[in-house]
Amino acid sequence: MSIIQTYFDAFNAGDTNAMMDCLTADVAHHVNEGKIRTGKALFAEFNAHMSRCYRETLTDMVVFVNLDETRAAAEFIVNGTYLATDEGLPEAKGQTYRLPAGSFFTLRDGRIARVTTYYNLADWIAQVS
Template identity: 40%
Template sequence: MSDDETLSLVQSYLDALNANDHDAALALVSEDVAHDPFDGEREIGRDRLRWRLGLEARHFDERFADIALMSAPGGVRAAAEFTVRGTYRATAEGLPEATGQNYTLPGGMFFEVDGGEITRISEQRNPVQWRAALSPSR
């Protein structure tokens, strides 16, 4: 893929997440996609990513704003830096009680692309900042 095609693929993935269209997002990843969530261990496979997206949507309403996309020469790797704007709407196991806390944090994702599909997604955000933002006493 060209650099522009890779950037378009990544933008489409982020747009699908922002629209809460998990089916559209999953259609852009490989069957054996490697997903590195910022708060856990690597998960392999489209079905595992589907489960993770559903779990996150149950607890959080997040949107990515101020997106800056970058691509390495050759279109095999790309990165997205953005601002996460979210609402913590249902208490998640191991996290503070949800009371509708709103939060804004910097974040990013790194991607690998092969054959027109996303084959790796590595999420980045500061987990200490994120937990602090979820604290109802902030």
């Protein structure tokens, strides 16, 4: 099983510690509509925030890995529930949403060294408003 599949399986299980095990110590996390966060500590902080505000599972997953296993990409559907109001966004009232998204990865020594995730924020806002 690829490290990417392991990472997403951990995401869907809500196991952020297992997600962290997939990362390099200096992981660069490129957040959609946000700043780049470097290192596992900031990745863990982001995950704690996300777990408080959102409950999400990913379906319809397609993973692509290049031949030398240094780059990867995934396309999926985010199926979520908005649990707690996230600063600067609409008020959370338990709204559900379904959103296409994609992630891109740099791989190093069998671990994820970069995670970049993209989704359409305007689409998400329209669904929860």
